[in-house]
Amino acid sequence: MNRRAILLLSALVAAAVGLGALWYPHPPAKTAWQGYAEADYVKVGPTQQGLLTAVNVVRGAKVEVGTPLFAQDDTADRAACDQAARRLQQAKDQLANLEAAGKPTEIAQADANLADAHATLERTKVDLDRAQALIKDGAVTAQTLDQRRADYSSATARVAAMQAALAQARAPMGRLSEIKAQRAAVDAAQAALQMAQWRLSQRRVTSPVAARVADVLARPGETMAAGAPVVSLLPPGNIFVRFFVSEAELATIRRGDPVTIRCDGRRDGIAATVSFVSPQAEYTPPVIYSDESRAKLVYLIEARPPPEEAAHFNPGQPVTVMPAAARPRP
Structure with missing residues (x-):
């Protein structure tokens, strides 16, 4: 067989292989999106300005509802409570004198x-x-x-x-108008005492939720402004997943859809539900856990696993999100 025949035969074989590859059905590529775990932190701070005297928790500790978190100096508030209590008693004595x-x-x-x-x-x-x-x-x-x-x-x-x-x-010694006015004075003094007691109670801050202490943001000796966070808490149910889908895939996902989340260390997927679909497109974040990083418009999606499963994730942990079994759409 001459050289020309060999080349012709090789070309025919290559063409046949190519056509066979095109004709042979391939399984569709499985859709998967890269994302990461995120969390909504509960940042607890004082309701009023004051000197921080104690922090009762450390980073990483688990707290329950009512666990003491931190305390402020309460000297002025204790004095205010005593003053309000004495004024209330004085108003009551004057009322009793008028009614006697x-x-x-x-x-x-x-x-x-x-x-x-x-x-x-x-x-x-x-x-x-x-x-x-x-x-x-x-x-x-x-x-x-x-x-x-x-x-x-x-x-x-x-x-x-x-x-x-x-x-x-x-x-009674007092006139009806005098007694009525003094009763109002007693009510006002009672309200002032309740306010002073509330302000005093706010100097001891407890945990509003069961959570893990994500961070301690202040130390004893610091003067904290009202609302300034002292302790950052992470309840298990506040952990969710963020991932990005392209415009072509946006029509296939909507709020309430089930998805499956996979991460390192878990062979089985974790079921979650899409809780948010961004109405606006944005560019791919510069830091995203993906095999490819290219500038293109994507849509932010958020999915929340059940609280008992959310505890398996840590904020910032890379994950892979896949659509769960399709469900009938209306």
Whole structure:
């Protein structure tokens, strides 16, 4: 066989192989996206400015709800509580004084005066009745009868006055408007005490969630502003995964879709649910765990695994995300 025939035969074989490769069905490439774990940290700080006196946790420790985290100097707040408590007691004492009746001796005196007035009234009534009986016989003059009537009227008026004096001695010392105003003052003092107690309680800060201490951002001796974070907490349920998909793949994924997350150290995939799909495109991040790094527009996607599975990830850990079994779409 000459050389030309050999070359021709080789070309035919190569063409046949190429056509066979094109014709033979290949399994479709499996879709996978590169991403990394991220977290929403709970940064706990004081509600008011103050000197940090103690930090009760260290980085990496696990805390439960109510675990003491840190404390501030509470000298001024304790004094404010004492002052508010004394003002409240003073307001209550003034209200009690306004609502109280007269002294026991004053009430006894008014009662005795009323009894004396009743005795005088009875005597003048008897004198008046006698004078009215004797005037028919002329034993008394009309002037005497008039005097007996005046004495009786005076005694009646004195009884009414003594009754009013006794009621006044038994009634509250303050007027109704004064008592109402003092009751409002007591309520205001009570509210001031509650506010002072709340401010004092805020000097001891406890954990609002069960979490791991991600970082301690301040040390005793530092003066912290209100809201400045002292401890950064990482609840397990706050860990999620971020990955990026191209525009061509965006139509295949939506919020609520199931995905599978794989990472080093776990042979089986971890189920998660897409929780966020960015409405805007962006360029590929300069630092992304991917076999290829090229400038192209992608869309940010976030997926959240169940809280019990999220604890297997650490923020910044590279992961691979794949779509889970397809589900029917409406």
